[in-house]
Amino acid sequence: MSMDSAASDAVVDAIVAEFRLWLERERGLSAATVCCYGKQARKFLSWLPDPADSAVQQLDSTQVTSFMVAYCRDRKASSAKATVTAVRAFLRYLHATGWVRVSLVGAVPAVAGWRLASLPKGLDAAVVTRLLDTCDRDTFVGRRDRAILLLLARLGLRGAEVADVRVGDVDWRAGEITIRGKGNRLDRLPLPIDVGEAMVAYLTAGRPVCDTRTVFCTARKPYRRLSASAIRAIMGRACRGAGLTRIGAHRLRHTLATEMLRAGSSFPEVGQGLRHRNNLATSIYAKVDDNVLRMLARPWPTGDRS
Template identity: 45%
Template sequence: MDSRSGARRWGPIIVDGPLAPFVDGLRRELAGQGYALDTVGDHVHLLADLSEWLSGRGLTGSGLTSEMAGEFLRERRARGLRIGVTVRAVAPILGYLRRLGVAPPHSAVAAVTPQDVLLAEYRHYLVAERGLSAGTITHYLRCARVFLTWLPEPCGSLSGLSSGQVTGYVMQWARQREGRPPDMVTLPALRSLLRFLHVAGHVPWLLADAVPAGRAHPGRLGVPRAASAEGIGAVLASCDRDSAVGRRDYAIVLSLTRLGLRGGEVARLELADVGWRSGEVTIRGKGGRVDVLPLPGEVGEAWAQYLLHARPKTTATTVFVTMVAPFTALATSSVTQVLARACARAGVARFGPHRIRHAVACGLLDAGASMAEIGQLLRHAHERTTAIYAKVDQARLAELAQPCPQGAAR
């Protein structure tokens, strides 16, 4: 990648300027992440151009702020270059330099509008007061922004927010979602925002109770929507276990099937969590919960085959990683996508990790397991969560029913 012509340059890459001392380290970093040699060379060429650009402005690595990196990319685009002109292209270099402390950390855009200021305050509340996970915070902030944008008055006039407006918003949201999959986030997120607005003094009344109860949760309406045993079997069979990707996908789906894991729990599984000698695995679940489960032999074998013969060489510490460089930990959404692609290959209706989790519970129920045993495997915090599976077999409801207190005779 030539900063002048855009064509690949052959021969040794000469890097001058303030970033020259970091060339070898960048090569090792990218090679360790699984990048091909040609791609590593392209990034080194981009580093050379960036170092020359900084030198021409009398800057060192400490001057490579987010704003300066953006200016560097804009100038490259203005010169007609088509390679190395996006934030994504320069991200590996900036990430490496920032981890070394050579370049300053990424600077977020300052909050300038009343909505930005309010959302920044809400984020702090979710982190410091509620202690929510990063994923939940992202979803809650997204829902909060949609609601605040919908309001006719700016954020500075929230003191007049009424329960009627809240209910009206929910009704409009419900009409727009007719015929779409259930949304389990928006209503809890709205209640959270309204509690914050009251606690922080932006709204004089607690309006969280004005949010109607959702009617979309399938567990509250009928029996759990479990994936069929035939569908799960077809999905497992669709994984090509002679290929690296197929071995990984098979191990992921088998983990969901045999252990009843959530998608995020599969993504967060660390190499150190697997006790090969003890035959146990540590699962890091919702709300910071940590449980140790027996490791089924079939699952352990699938993991071993993947780790020994398919997992790319990487510094990532998670069991499952991406199969395209950079080889990093999977996101929760990636686990869902693995399952979606497997369903498409198998020619079955698409289902997600949670429907496999339902299938595990229903299978245990059919085998005679108690509600307590099902709750223990699925690691439910409350008996009422496990109670939804009693709907599959009405006779099991008696296991959770409490004796009715005898009232005094009238």
């Protein structure tokens, strides 16, 4: 690596670090969101010509649009939308802190997408059992991974929420667990017996003694909290062990929602269970509610005119 390249990387590191600090202090975003936005900002800065600080000061709308078009061309809509959100946040930071004179947020093109267009895909109970059975309960890693998969499956948590569960969040006497959701929202949920037993097995027979405040940590020194990406990797490893194509951790959240509906839960109850802030987010599960759809279906014509 040349000295010029190293200097440019140092400038990028400094800008990203200040951006992340701004997100934490001014916006109050969660650690997972700050990390995600920081990664996207780094990709954007690395795309600009060297030196990075000069390129940022001379940034214009054409460059912003060109980056977004080039970067998102072959990506899924969900990935492109995440990049759009992060880059817009970064451009707001640049304007608010005086790096650029005018706001360039409007130069970030929107990503075409239609809310509720997709169909949530749950998993059969047998598939969930196969995933859980891949965890070797005689090993530290197996006990940890089983507890993680059960939190995803039984409580419908997001990967980042599982990663953020802290030791003090579990009220063992009351049988409840506090979840840190989107927007730093705190919710108390009942702790299912099998989830509690799996967490106890991990905490009492395997979790290393360390300063990490979160329940789940890495298996090797130096011990650190697991990231949301590590939770996804655990799900991927379970899929391989079960002989399945890779399934995202969010599929277990969809599975819980569809099971609740088919057991007779109402949409408000499902929304409450998944901790949705907007009822529209829950309404997508109407597509998999067989009982409701059966009432809407019209009889198939038989051709009998008598």
